[in-house]
Amino acid sequence: MDSINSKFIDIQHAEMSFSTKKGIFNALTNVNLTVSKGEFITLIGHSGCGKSTLLNLIAGLTQATGGMLLCGNREIAGPSPERAVVFQNHSLLPWLTCYENVYLAVERVFSATESKAELKARTRAALALVGLSHAEQKRPNEISGGMKQRVGIARALSMEPKVLLMDEPFGALDALTRAHLQDELLKIVAATGSTVVMVTHDVDEAVLLSDRIVMLTNGPSATIGEILEVKLARPRERVMLAQDPLYSQYRTAVLEFLYHRQSHPAAA
Numbered sequence: 001m002d003s004i005n006s007k008f009i010d011i012q013h014a015e016m017s018f019s020t021k022k023g024i025f026n027a028l029t030n031v032n033l034t035v036s037k038g039e040f041i042t043l044i045g046h047s048g049c050g051k052s053t054l055l056n057l058i059a060g061l062t063q064a065t066g067g068m069l070l071c072g073n074r075e076i077a078g079p080s081p082e083r084a085v086v087f088q089n090h091s092l093l094p095w096l097t098c099y100e101n102v103y104l105a106v107e108r109v110f111s112a113t114e115s116k117a118e119l120k121a122r123t124r125a126a127l128a129l130v131g132l133s134h135a136e137q138k139r140p141n142e143i144s145g146g147m148k149q150r151v152g153i154a155r156a157l158s159m160e161p162k163v164l165l166m167d168e169p170f171g172a173l174d175a176l177t178r179a180h181l182q183d184e185l186l187k188i189v190a191a192t193g194s195t196v197v198m199v200t201h202d203v204d205e206a207v208l209l210s211d212r213i214v215m216l217t218n219g220p221s222a223t224i225g226e227i228l229e230v231k232l233a234r235p236r237e238r239v240m241l242a243q244d245p246l247y248s249q250y251r252t253a254v255l256e257f258l259y260h261r262q263s264h265p266a267a268a
């Protein structure tokens with residue numbers, strides 16, 4: 001793999017401090033991470049360690065106070081449809097239908113170069129990818145939480161982002177819906193070859209989805225404590241994996257990091 005693709009996202013010595021009433025709060029320090037094109041990375045760590053802060057830096061929603069962040073060899077200077085974000089709370093516009101919510105994003109990215117018919121086709125294709133063609137004309141208050149998240153994912157994917165950034169996208173969902181969406185995400189990512197960076201609290205979710213699990217130390221001044229490479233073959237199937245000793249080993253390694261080496265700040 002050439003160096004642009006193997007360092008598709010390239011984070012070097014990233015620092016993030018916030019000015020607070022009590023003074024400067026250093027959230028992240030010396031974060032170094034490269035992500036290859038097509039790789040699925042999860043960020044895991046205790047609450048408040050800095051996972052969202054790091055994701056927001058990659059999204060360009062906030063600017064690092066030190067170090068360098070590149071995507072595709074270009075400095076990340078602000079938000080861009082190249083790096084689409086899916087948040088925990090779907091963030092759909094309630095007065096628009098599912099179709100219109102996705103169309104808005106498609107229009108923003110492709111209207112300068114494509115016809116209306118092409119924009120419509122893109123919108124339909126994105127909704128079909130997440131299995132929501134039947135709900136195109138529904139408004140967010142008429143569909144379930146899992147469906148709303150799927151619209152959020154469709155909206156992000158419809159922009160053909162180079163990177164899909166997800167901040168606990170399934171965190172607010174019940175366990176079964178969550179499992180179903182994880183399976184769907186695995187299929188979508190296999191079909192689209194997307195590069196994904198996802199924040200999660202869920203160890204099983206991290207092992208199931210990731211090529212590498214990036215474990216953050218507790219804050220303040222959090223950094224990457226360890227990176228675990230997950231060498232489970234794809235496609236992955238949750239019921240088979242549950243009996244796979246390698247799966248249990250990975251799971252134990254993450255739990256060991258979180259509960260022995262980085263015990264929760266409140267428990268320390």
Ligand SMILES: Nc1ncnc2c1ncn2[C@@H]1O[C@H](COP(=O)(O)OP(=O)(O)OP(=O)(O)O)[C@@H](O)[C@H]1O
Nearest residue numbers: 018020025027046047048049050051052053054219
């Ligand atoms: N805008 C801000 N101003 C001041 N402090 C902030 C700001 N944003 C985040 N922080 C602090 O930075 C630290 C990291 O926050 P962050 O939201 O990134 O953690 P997290 O790991 O995503 O947490 P959780 O898992 O609970 O969502 C926390 O101590 C938080 O209070």
